[in-house]
Amino acid sequence: MNLDLIxxxxxxxxxxxxxxxxxxxxxxxxxxxxxxxxxxxxxxxxIQLSALFMGAMLIIVYSGAILVLFLFxxxxxxLRAGEDLGAPSxxxxxxxKYSISFLMFVELAFIFRGGxxxxxxxxxxxxxxxxxxxxxxxxxxxxxxxxxxxxxxxxILLLAAIVGxxxxxxxxxxxxxxxxxESNEQQAIDEVxx
Amino acid sequence: xxxxxxxxxxxxALFGIGVLGVMISRNIIIIMMSVELMLNSANLVLIAxxxxxxxxxxxxxxxxxxxxxxxxxxxxxxxVILLYRNRETINIDRFNILKW
Numbered sequence: 086m087n088l089d090l091i092x093x094x095x096x097x098x099x100x101x102x103x104x105x106x107x108x109x110x111x112x113x114x115x116x117x118x119x120x121x122x123x124x125x126x127x128x129x130x131x132i133q134l135s136a137l138f139m140g141a142m143l144i145i146v147y148s149g150a151i152l153v154l155f156l157f158x159x160x161x162x163x164l165r166a167g168e169d170l171g172a173p174s175x176x177x178x179x180x181x182k183y184s185i186s187f188l189m190f191v192e193l194a195f196i197f198r199g200g201x202x203x204x205x206x207x208x209x210x211x212x213x214x215x216x217x218x219x220x221x222x223x224x225x226x227x228x229x230x231x232x233x234x235x236x237x238x239x240x241i242l243l244l245a246a247i248v249g250x251x252x253x254x255x256x257x258x259x260x261x262x263x264x265x266x267e268s269n270e271q272q273a274i275d276e277v278x279x
Numbered sequence: 280x281x282x283x284x285x286x287x288x289x290x291x292a293l294f295g296i297g298v299l300g301v302m303i304s305r306n307i308i309i310i311m312m313s314v315e316l317m318l319n320s321a322n323l324v325l326i327a328x329x330x331x332x333x334x335x336x337x338x339x340x341x342x343x344x345x346x347x348x349x350x351x352x353x354x355x356x357x358x359v360i361l362l363y364r365n366r367e368t369i370n371i372d373r374f375n376i377l378k379w
Contacts, residue, residue, distance in 0.1 A: 093281045097289045104293050104316055108300030113308050120312050123293075127319060130286065134330040139338050143319075146345050151315070151352045158356045159308060162363050174303075182302040190295030197287040197324075218330075219338055227339040239346040246350035254357040256364075 092133060100126035113159045121148045136219045286327040293320035307362070307369045311355050318348050 103123030110116040124147050131140035217223060228236045293316055300313030322341045329337025359369065366373055 089281055101292050104296040116309050131326050134326050136326045139341050186295045186299035189298055190291055193291040223335045224338045227335055232339045235343055242350050246353045250353045250357040254360045
């Protein structure tokens with residue numbers, strides 16, 4: 086057993102365990118925490134593939150920002166484990182769902198095994214990777230040269246997402262312009278003062 | 280040394296779990312997290328292939344995917360809040376007005 090294999094097996098098992106616990110939890114907060122566990126294990130896999138920067142980004146952006154956003158929403162909606170989610174679905178539909186996802190797994194695994202022809206390639210931290218592979222410099226150079234337009238377009242996407250999230254989550258729909266906005270602001274001020 | 284196909288199998292397993300979560304879960308927040316999990320498994324494939332082919336392009340694409348995931352989570356959670364305000368539940372089976 087070499088060290089690479091041990092790290093890989095442990096983090097792969099933790100990633101899959103966290104993901105499968107995530108979908109079977111009834112309590113949404115436990116579900117978010119299991120997803121964070123799975124993401125941290127995936128970050129270890131990234132680092133093993135010499136993607137140090139992307140592994141760090143996965144932890145900072147995903148576990149640090151996006152999943153905290155999920156936690157905030159769960160907290161704001163005050164969801165509990167006892168949320169009424171209706172009767173359990175019938176065994177037939179359950180079987181169908183499980184077999185569909187299993188078939189998808191088998192199919193994708195076949196595609197990757199048969200199509201790549203890369204099985205001989207072995208990777209790991211112990212392998213000598215090319216100089217600075219996956220460093221911030223290399224990624225930034227690509228982002229500002231070959232992927233300049235997609236990179237700049239993400240700023241528009243983020244702006245649209247911010248505006249869209251605010252508009253969607255507003256309390257009242259806008260019917261006649263400024264009056265509604267003013268009453269909203271007044272309401273917000275009142276809520277703060279109370 | 281770990282063969283590259285091992286990483287791909289892990290990514291595929293995570294994708295399968297994400298698909299299962301979207302189908303069996305009734306909680307709309309868990310469904311959104313399953314979608315995030317599927318995005319992440321695609322990221323793992325990109326990272327693995329860019330390691331094997333020795334190009335950093337995969338990392339740049341993963342960076343863009345992370346941005347898209349953040350935007351999607353923000354808008355999706357705003358929609359969850361709106362749905363909860365209208366229906367007082369997050370059970371996906373109750374949001375069936377448009378169901379044929």
